[in-house]
Amino acid sequence: MLEEQLKKIRSAERISSAAVITALTTDFFTLHGDRLQADDPAVTVGYGCFHQQTALFVGVNRGATLQQRLDYHFGALSPAGYRKVNRGLSQAEKFGWPVITLINMPGAAADVAAELNGQSQALAATISQMGRLTVPNIALFLGEGESGGALALANSNRILMLENSIYSVASPEAVQAILKGDEPQDLTKYLPMTAAQLAKLGLVDQIIAEDKQTMVRIDQALQQQLAELTTWSAVQLQQQRTEKYLTVLAKFA
Amino acid sequence: MSHLPAVGTWRQCPKCQRNVHRLEWGSLQICPHCGYYLRLTATQRLQQLATEFQPLPEITAAAPFAFPGYQAKLAQAQQQTGATEALTAGVATLQQQRFMLGVMDSHFMMGTLNMIVGARLRQVIAAAKTQQLPLVLVIASGGARMQEGILSLLQMNTVLAAYDDLNAAGNYTLNILTDPTMGGVSASFAFAADTVIAEAGATIGFAGKRVIQKTSREPLPPAFQSAASLYQQGQLDAVVARTDLAAVVGQLLRLHQRK
Known part of the structure; x- marks a missing residue:
């Protein structure tokens, strides 16, 4: 049931980006700020050694405690956050590092500052840069990913999802709201958003089981996917990204 | 009688x-x-910005998912607008200059971005590239269409990729943001053009005012998300009166004529 899944992926015990970065990398160095305005603590952008090679990690911070959640703005990135991501992406491209994004975030920031600071353009810039990267990028959904923010961080060669994760156009609550007056329902009946449903569409490439071995499974999955992608040329990587999404859409055309 | x-x-x-x-x-x-x-309909907008208009072959498809109430809404929108979807695209002529023109219609389910609108956008962008014509998009959209779920979201990156490709090919691109330009449209191709202008009075932003008020409980500044305030913040090249829009489009097309 969607409701139980949401409870799981929004709980304080949910596997965090920080936990993945700590478990999988050594020598991790964190970028600070967007060089323009601010540092957004809702996203960690940094690079570390992952199986004998440097890789860029972009991890959304949702926070476990109430204080953390407030500090991290519940994982909703600000425009400064997307600009920090773009700065990291440029470095990864410059030095030939693969990019791994770790996603568990609500829809985009809904506040005045985000709008005044150019949220739309910051999002578009990240979508665009992720799509055109000349290095491999892999998105891993640790929890939920919704709206333009998740799309920006998941515009990648490979999409991996923990089995209880969801990826949706908007939060289930927001989708429910357009069913005005209707009883709350399991929205997965109408719109594919679970890992299994999206794998069936060909959007998700690999589902990672959740058990005591989850971290080991994440490590192996990322390693395997990267092993293949690193043999591709820049043009192949760019083309595969565009075709990946058009192929999914073509199934409904 | x-x-x-x-x-x-x-x-x-x-x-x-x-x-x-x-x-x-x-x-x-x-x-x-x-x-x-x-708010203008697509037909009224075409009358304003094109002296001749030859539509592209019209892409249609069945709704991808049986979302409750969606079929009825689509049928109603089609009946009210006489159009098959929220975007009309074709080759236009204005002041003797040919260009590819895409017009979104807010009267059709608030111009929301879905499978067909996305496919027609990629079509008009690709046509601009192959026919080596400038692209002008008149944008009016509430964002991604919820009823088509993840497929609506995936229009953002696929349309933007096509748009980036057109810019890289050297074609002139002009986006006219009209009321409203919001959500996934605002955060993908709306600002991707060489020139981004807004029609006076348009509301432009990502998150809607009601959502912001409900989520952050902040008071909204005066003229929040208005074309005039975005212009002041440096996010738009110009805010143009409706009566001047055709002249400005003509001017920009002339300046970008290929030698």
Whole structure:
């Protein structure tokens, strides 16, 4: 049931980006700020050694405690956050590092500052840069990913999802709201958003089981996917990204 | 025969509340008393910005998912607008200059981005590239269409990729942001053009005002998300009156003529 899944992926015990970065990398160095305005603590952008090679990690911070959640703005990135991501992406491209994004975030920031600071353009810039990267990028959904923010961080060669994760156009609550007056329902009946449903569409490439071995499974999955992608040329990587999404859409055309 | 005027002859201005006759609204739909702009339909927009218009082959498809109430809404929108979807695209001529023109219609499910609108956008972008023509998009959209779920979201990156590709090919691109330009459209291709201008009075942003108020409980600054305030913040090249729009488009097309 969607409701139980949401409870799981929004709980304080949910596997965090920080936990993945700590478990999988050594020598991790964190970028600070967007060089323009601010540092957004809702996203960690940094690079570390992952199986004998440097890789860029972009991890959304949702926070476990109430204080953390407030500090991290519940994982909703600000425009400064997307600009920090773009700065990291440029470095990864410059030095030939693969990019791994770790996603568990609500829809985009809904506040005045985000709008005044150019949220739309910051999002578009990240979508665009992720799509055109000349290095491999892999998105891993640790929890939920919704709206333009998740799309920006998941515009990648490979999409991996923990089995209880969801990826949706908007939060289930927001989708429910357009069913005005209707009883709350399991929205997965109408719109594919679970890992299994999206794998069936060909959007998700690999589902990672959740058990005591989850971290080991994440490590192996990322390693395997990267092993293949690193043999591709820049043009192949760019083309595969565009075709990946058009192929999914073509199934409904 | 009834002595009452036909329905649609008089329409109250939403701003000044006066009753305005159809002929006074005119083809540009501007209130003669207070200057308020009604939202234009795609047909009215084509009349404003093209002296000739040859539509592209029209892409259609069945709705991808059986979302409750969606079929009825689509049928209603089609009946009300006479269009098959929220985007009309084709080759246009204005002041002897040919260009690819895409027009979104807010009267069709608030111009929301879905499978067909996305496919037609990629089509008009690709046509601009192959025919080596400038691209002009008149944008009016509430964002991604919820009823098509993840497929609507995936229009953002696929349309933007096509748009980036067109810019890389050297074609001139011009986006006209009209009321409203929001959500996934605002955060993908709306600002991707060489020139981004807005029609006066348009609301432009990502998250809607109601959502922001409900989520952050902050007071909204005056003229929040208005074309005028975005212009002041440096996010737009120009804010243009509806009456001047065709002239400005003509000017920009002339300046970008290929030698």
